[in-house]
Amino acid sequence: MKSEGSESLPQVRVVSPEVARENRAWVDDLSSNGDRREFASRRLYEVLLRAARAEVGRRAARLRLVGPEVDDIAHQAAADALLAICGKVETFRGDCKFTTWAYKFVIFDVAAKVNRHFWQRSGVAFDDDDWDRLPARLGIEPEAHAESRELMQAVHRAVDENLTAKQRIVFVALVLNGMPTDVLADQLGATQNAIYKMMFDARRKLRTALVDAGYLAEQQIA
Amino acid sequence: MTGWPEGLERLLTTDPRDVGCDTARAVLHVYVELLAAGIDAAEHYPGVASHLAACDACAEAADGLLAAVQDEGLHGGPQPG
Numbered sequence: 001m002k003s004e005g006s007e008s009l010p011q012v013r014v015v016s017p018e019v020a021r022e023n024r025a026w027v028d029d030l031s032s033n034g035d036r037r038e039f040a041s042r043r044l045y046e047v048l049l050r051a052a053r054a055e056v057g058r059r060a061a062r063l064r065l066v067g068p069e070v071d072d073i074a075h076q077a078a079a080d081a082l083l084a085i086c087g088k089v090e091t092f093r094g095d096c097k098f099t100t101w102a103y104k105f106v107i108f109d110v111a112a113k114v115n116r117h118f119w120q121r122s123g124v125a126f127d128d129d130d131w132d133r134l135p136a137r138l139g140i141e142p143e144a145h146a147e148s149r150e151l152m153q154a155v156h157r158a159v160d161e162n163l164t165a166k167q168r169i170v171f172v173a174l175v176l177n178g179m180p181t182d183v184l185a186d187q188l189g190a191t192q193n194a195i196y197k198m199m200f201d202a203r204r205k206l207r208t209a210l211v212d213a214g215y216l217a218e219q220q221i222a
Numbered sequence: 223m224t225g226w227p228e229g230l231e232r233l234l235t236t237d238p239r240d241v242g243c244d245t246a247r248a249v250l251h252v253y254v255e256l257l258a259a260g261i262d263a264a265e266h267y268p269g270v271a272s273h274l275a276a277c278d279a280c281a282e283a284a285d286g287l288l289a290a291v292q293d294e295g296l297h298g299g300p301q302p303g
């Protein structure tokens with residue numbers, strides 16, 4: 001994986017004059033005082049709440065979450081995102097519509113809240129070491145479980161023999177137990193980026209081990 | 223082969239272009255606006271595209287962000303001031 005920032009990402013994109021004008025109005029209003037700021041905050045809250053509700057709905061349907069707490073999450077996420085946006089408004093670079101930038105805050109806030117809620121409900125321990133879950137977690141149909149047993153044992157062995165203690169914890173939590181990355185990051189006091197990097201290295205090591213042992217073919221990358 | 227190692231292949235296949243979560247998230251708003259405009263975002267940001275193909279958390283957020291942008295496009299965005 002490339003180290004952070006090593007890809008030369010174009011940092012500033014040019015937006016249309018109309019969008020630039022709208023953006024400037026948002027930034028000026030939110031950076032001002034009194035009624036002007038209050039009015040802009042309220043308008044932005046409505047925008048964020050609409051996006052939060054849609055996002056909570058999208059995620060809740062997939063995770064089969066229902067109940068009044070689902071709409072509470074949308075309200076909390078919109079309020080938390082508003083606070084974060086107002087605190088960071090001067091960091092907005094104007095490389096997209098202001099609302100697109102603002103949606104990013106609310107989308108990630110909804111994700112964190114929904115994932116935490118989902119995980120608390122699941123009652124699974126992140127370090128639950130049940131390897132019988134592996135085939136299902138890899139999308140292997142029950143009728144193919146017997147056929148895949150040898151490969152699953154090879155994966156288990158490769159995890160035990162090739163991963164560091166930390167990589168093993170991450171593999172077990174994410175793969176065996178289906179823990180969301182952001183919840184695991186909180187649990188371990190790490191960033192999501194660090195968890196992703198650990199898992200990335202683990203994936204590479206496991207693949208190499210399984211290729212060496214003759215279970216998988218060499219990776220062909222474009 | 224009956225196709226069952228596919229899930230394992232998908233899990234273990236890594237792309238050296240993958241930029242990781244932080245870099246992908248730093249440009250996700252730009253990436254998604256390109257997608258919404260029908261522009262090939264992956265061509266502009268191959269490392270981000272590669273990350274989104276492998277990271278469920280970021281891919282899900284990109285889907286959500288795109289949905290929000292498209293919804294605003296449909297209903298007309300809020301007017302400031």
Ligand SMILES: [Zn+2]
Pocket residue numbers: 196242243244246273277278279280281
């Ligand atoms: Zn990611």
